[in-house]
Structures are given as structure tokens and as C-alpha cells.
Amino acid sequence: MSFKDATLIEVDSAVHEAHIAFLSYKNFSGKKRAEFLRAIADEIEALGDELVKTAMSETALPEARIIGERGRTTGHCRMFADYIQEGSWVEARVDTALPDRAPAPKPDIRKKMTALGPVVVFGAANFPLAYSTAGGDTASALAAGCPVIVKAHPAHAKTSELVAGAILKAMSKTGMPKGVFQHLHGAGFEVGQALVKHPNTKAVGFTGSFAGGKALFDLANQRPVPIPVFAEMSSINPIVLLPNSLKKNFESTASMLAASMVLGVGQFCTNPGLILAVEDDGLNQFIKHLSGALSKSLPAEMLHPGIANNYVKRMAEALSQKGVKLEVQSEAESKVGDKNQGRPTLASAPASEFLKNPALAEEVFGPFSLIIRCKDMGELNSVVSHLHGQLTATIIGDEEEIAKASNITNTLIDRAGRLIINGVPTGVEVCPSQNHGGPFPATTDSRFTAVGTDAIKRFARPVSFQNFPDSLLPDELKNKNPLGIWRIVNGEMTQKGW
């Protein structure tokens, strides 16, 4: 089944409709928008098996994964519903007037976050549900009060169409204005580019390749009126193995990392692509056990031919670099034949080469990891200082050893959005404390997370109201605090009104 690309006229009319919808939707109460988000979750569940089977057939991902991802998708819709119904996310600040202040009276000023405007969301290849049509970008933008136009990912266009249908049903059941959510197809670049360039588009969400994300970022900044682009792009998620711990735990560390490396055929943005350690017997034992685990690990079908071909190509490039040694490649026979196969692969290189050759820091999207052998902790430190921006950075070691290597943690904080101790980067918990983001090139804006409740902040901006009579203020800022939200009133955090 194939879908017709939107025409440029359809793009224009979609963004225009989104703008019209925005003028009312942004003012809907948190409660009313929450109903809509909960209805989306219900309607996605109501799609039942058809959605699971369609997504499986379009992405080659297994049933358990798709069911899990559906749970995450409905979960974040309901999480944002609860969050906006509670309402404190608007960061209300109230400063009351001091008419007698000298030399000048202080006016009454109040501030809250308000929606940016229509948001364009690009479906992501590697998450047909959780980062696509009703993914985190869509759910957080709708929660903030922004209409959304989704550009379906062509690799799972039918899945996208099904979810879009569920959202449209939810819109109609909860009385949302036409244009609050729209869904367009576009196999080439034209539709996406036209959406990003449209004057009524106010922000963009994207998860995918560096080339794709950077192109959208540049396009958005070249507009007469630039707009923010939240592109999550490229991360090799370094793992630092500290020597004392590795000596003791090489076997368990190897098993833990092997599982993380091959999870979802390595097609997670948090896949551990780089392992840093000091060259010693512990590292040799670790490599031996990790190689053992990977050699038995089954190759599996990747998301689509483009990604599979790219994996083979990028891996070959990495392996051809000076000093890079292939440690192991899975020799297991795939159960599903050769189609779009991603074969788990481990390589290593000396730190001296990594420090000289930027190609070794580039992402190979798939089940590939590169071990960097460092002469000593000083060289490991240099490697850490050379890292680009990352979504995550992981340190494996005992408490004392990590405390001693505080300069490594201190540097990693400036390189990554999330630091993990004695765990793996794959598995992104959806919760208020999550930061799924990081310095460039991990994302185009390190100041925001794409996952968790704070993802809503991407699609809002502050507005102050000076000298407004109470009746004309938004509910969040009225004297009585009718919504009972947390506010900073004259410098104090409180839920009280008066």
C-alpha cells in the first residue's frame, strides 16, 4: 500500500489550518486538552492487533517490542494529560504592585508559559510509535497548546496512517477544532522542507540522522523568521570502564553491555557505540567475554534497506581506519534469512588513533561498538575531553574509584545529557527527571529534553501580563489561584491564592 505525497498546496493549506486552530486551541484549559490526549491513548489501544501487525510488517521489529512501544506511547499521552491537568508546568510567577514604592511605583506583573504555535513533527524510522505520529514530540506539543502536523516516515507510512486515524477520532470525540492535528505523507524532501519553511510553522521536532536533522536546522535558521528545531541526531553514548571494577567484574560487565549493544538490532539512539578503558588484563578479559557473547548473538533484520545498507557502509568505513582492529563479528546464522541484516560487530583502536582521527568518533547506526584502548587514566581523560556532545555517558566502576576519577565525571557532564553509573544507556525512562537530549551533535538544542514531562517546555514561551485586571488574566495568574497550581508569588513558592 502506498500513499500519495502531499502537494505544496496541501502543505500550505494544512499549516494555514493549523494556525487557525491554534488561535482557539492554545486557550483551551489544561483539563480539556488532557481529555483529548487521553482519548488519543484510548483510540490507539482500540486499534488493537491491526496496529501491532502493521508496525511489525513495516519495521521488522518483533511483537513484544511493538507492544511495549505502544504502551510507552499511550503512557506518555496519559502522562502529559495528567501533567497539564495539574497545570503547574506553566511556571507562573506573580509579583503584586507596590504603588507607593520610591522612586517609582512597582507595577503588578505576572508571567506564564504559552504555546508557540503550529509544530511540525517528523516521524522517526526507529520508533514507529513512540517517536512518530503520536510520539513524544506530538504529545508534548499538543499538551503545550500547539497544533501538530506530522510528516509520516515513509518506511512505516501505514502504521502512521493508522495512528493518525486514531488521533482524528480522538479529536472528533473530544470536540477539538479542525486542524489541531494533521497528517501528511511525503517520500522525498519537498513536503518536509515546505512544512519547515512555512511562515505559520513555529517549531519543528525531528529524530533521525545527523544529515537530516542538520539540514532542517539550517533551513529553519535561514527563514526570514527563524524558528527552533529540536532535532535528535547522532550519539555514540560512550561507556567508561574503570580498571579496578573491570578487573573484578569483566564477565558481568561484558554480558550487560552485549545485551545493550544488540538490543533492537542496535537501532536505539542510546546504543553504546564507544567503550573507553585502560589497556590491562581486565580489559583483555572483558573483550574476550564480550566477543564471546557477540559471536553467538543472532544477526537480525534492520528497520529498512536504507538503514541496513548504511550500517554495512559505515561499519566498513570504521573498520578501514588506521589502527582499527576487528575484534569479532557475529557468526551465527540468522533465523530470518539475509534480508537487511544487521550483524553485531566489535572493533577496537588505540586511543592515540582516536585522538588523531575524527572519523573514529562518528556514529555507526546499528549493533556496532568500538573499544578505545587507553595507555593509562591520563590518556582516558584526554579521550573523554575529545568527545562530541552525546545523549548519554556511562561510567562503570565502584563508588570509590568513580569518586577518585571525578575529573572524568566533571568533563562528561559537559558532553552528555544523561550520566549513568553502573548501568546501560539503552532504556529511556519516561519521567520528570529524564533528560533525553544533549550537546550538539546529539541534539540541536541541549537546553531541552525530548522525553519526560519537561519535553513540553520545547513548545512554549513566557508571556508577561502587566497591570491586568483580575478578570482579564488567564486562570493560572488570577489572584484566587483557581487551578491551585504551584506559583512563585512575590518570590515565594506557594499554592495559595488570596
Next chain:
Amino acid sequence: MSFKDATLIEVDSAVHEAHIAFLSYKNFSGKKRAEFLRAIADEIEALGDELVKTAMSETALPEARIIGERGRTTGHCRMFADYIQEGSWVEARVDTALPDRAPAPKPDIRKKMTALGPVVVFGAANFPLAYSTAGGDTASALAAGCPVIVKAHPAHAKTSELVAGAILKAMSKTGMPKGVFQHLHGAGFEVGQALVKHPNTKAVGFTGSFAGGKALFDLANQRPVPIPVFAEMSSINPIVLLPNSLKKNFESTASMLAASMVLGVGQFCTNPGLILAVEDDGLNQFIKHLSGALSKSLPAEMLHPGIANNYVKRMAEALSQKGVKLEVQSEAESKVGDKNQGRPTLASAPASEFLKNPALAEEVFGPFSLIIRCKDMGELNSVVSHLHGQLTATIIGDEEEIAKASNITNTLIDRAGRLIINGVPTGVEVCPSQNHGGPFPATTDSRFTAVGTDAIKRFARPVSFQNFPDSLLPDELKNKNPLGIWRIVNGEMTQKGW
């Protein structure tokens, strides 16, 4: 007295030093950074009369204004000191582990804001103290934990040098590392460009012309690793006069706006440059009274010859547009002679011309305002919808009338950072509820304010800590909550620890 421009080698070494300072300064406690900010305020005050006289001679601004601005500058240093000493600004979120959760255990994750890195701040011509060397950008960046390099504005280089000396004294008195604050001169573009392009620079603060701000924004986005630019640029701060109220209050409204128009020779970014009203007798009376007030208003010396020449040129351009009528130009003799004179001027144009000609929406920096005569409320609405992004938008009318014109307020919220009812946009209160910012071209990033406590957010990004032992967590995230800050713990706002 003139200062030598920094060489490119000096720029490189300054940013390198800032980076080294960052590695320790970012980890200083809020209390320690607060001591530094308070010492800056003390040392600026200790400069006494010399600072006031120097600033007066370099900017032609009167003594009362400079003294007021000094108070605002020391005031925001102390405000940020209190804010970071209290500490809740880091937006701490704590989600504790659920090891028994099915299907997968929930890890312990905690999040807080952390400093971005070295920040480059450009001194602003129109605020030699409050938006320059120890201005809001510098104070908020230092508060966030970012070293600052100030590029002095050449029009008040000596004032800048004096304030820089005060900051360096404060650094030494409070034991700050070398490189936390640095001060460079550069009369041309080279120094500023080199600072923005340096790989170790992580953000930029700028207040000035659209051309200057946009050039820095483009430069920063063209870097291999783009960085955020907070440029406050161009705003004409529309005033909407509603007809019922105007009919009754044309006289008081005219006096109030006349004072706001000529305040500081119109050299405020919040100067009311555009007045929108329905053509009727109330408007005619208003124009008559406003013209009367302006004709008697004294021309005064502007900040520097560049700004004065630009005012004359841009005003002439505006007056030469089709449909624009000169209403009045001050005929009063200046007391200070002709040097760099800014002469208060009022013009008007029909809405039909404004809607056709983008030139009429361009800023004329100085004491110039353009009245747009609208046929009716429908046309006034169209004009409002045509506005670019603004720092402020003001509505003057009675409560009932404003409530009826809710579509105007609804549109203005999407055009401006701050809405004012029955007041003037000049006068920017420094407080938590202030939003001094707005959609492009008012600023390059509408999601942040340049004034008030939330200005600190521009220079920080979130970082999550997963599975960290308590001893390795930053104080803000430790179980016991030793700083007693407000945190969201498992979804609940609380100051409690455990």
C-alpha cells in the same frame, strides 16, 4: 582616552582561560557564587562619582539616569546572588527507583540544570551599565556558573573598563579562579566575530541593532557546533488605543505616551514606536494633545553620532513613505546645542498603507512614533495580525472594552513578550515575573527573558544522573536535600528530603 583592540591571539587565549575557569567555577556552590556577585555590586558602588561622571561624558545621559542605572545594575547582581543562594532555580527533579516494577525495573534518575560554558557578552550602547559590562547578561551568566567575556561597547569603553576593574577586584576578594570574567576591547567587528566563532564559547548575549544581532545569530549557527545567541534587537512596541476609553481620556493618554516616547531620547528598546487607533474624534483630540506635548518637548543629545545620524536617516525614510504624514516635530530649542540631537517627532499613516508597506513596521530608533489610523475595529485587528514579534504590546482601554476586544489581546499574546494594560512599555521592572523578550525580530529566542530571575535559564541546560550513589550526586539532588530547595520528588513539589 582610547583602548587597544584585542588581537586574535588575545581572543583565543581569553576563551581558553574562560574554559579552564569553567571546569571549576561551574561546581562552586550557589553561596560562593553569590558572594562573588555581591562583591561585584559593592565594588561598582565603591567606584563612586568617577563611574557616574565617566558614563555621563561617554553617553550624554543625565546624572539621574546614570545613578538609576547603577542602582539597577547592583540591584540585579544582588538579586541573582539571593536567587542562586536559595538554589531552587536548578529545577531539581528526583525519581526514585522501583526495582520490582514489571516488566522492567525503574532506575533512580535525578535531574538538575547545569551551566553551559563560557559566555560572550556584548556591551549595549543604550545602557552603559545595566546591559553592558556588569549588565543582566553578565550577572545571569555568572550566576548560572558560566565564565563571561565582555566585549566592551566602543562608545563607552572607559565606563566599561571601570566596571571591569570592579569585577576583577570582586573576583580577587572572593577567591574566584582567573578567567571567570574577562574584558576585551574591539572597535571593529573582528574581535566580536572571533569570540563568537571560538569553539570554547558556548553562548552569546547581545543587545543592539537588528543588523548586529542577526549577524551574530547567523555566525553562531554556521559554526561546526552551533551555539545559542540571545540577541535583543528590534521592537516598535505597539500601543492599541481602544475608542471608548480614548474618547474620555485623550488628554491623559496623550500626556502619558508623550512622556514615554521621549524618555531617554527614545533610546529604549521598549520605546512606543507605533500607535494603533480607530479614526474618530477621540483620535483627533488625542493627536492634537500629543502633538502639543511633543512640540514643547526638548530635543536632547543622543548616545553617539552613529545613533543620531541613523535616527535622522531612518526617520526621513519613514516620512518619505507613501501616505505618511508628519504630525509634529519638536520646535523647542535644545539647551545643549545641536550635537547629536534627537528631535521628538510624530507621524501618522492610514492602516491601508501600513498593511501594504513593510517599511512602515520598521524601527526608527529614537523619539519617533507613527500613528496608524484604522477605519474601524476590523481594520485595527488586521493591523495587529500583521505585526512582527515585539518586546511589548500595550492596550489602553476600559475593562469592558478590552474584554470585548479579546481577539486583539489573543493575537497580541502571539506577537509580544509582555502585554501591558493602561500603562507604558518603558520601564522594565527587574523581578521574577518579568519577561523581557519576544518573538523574532524582537529577539532571536522568544523562549527566554533577558531581565528578571528567569534570565539565568538562558545559560544552563539539564543533566540527568541515573543510578548515582548519594555521595556522588550534586548537593541539589542528594536524598537529604541539604540545601532545602524546592524539588519535584516522584511527581510532588516539596522541600523535604529523607
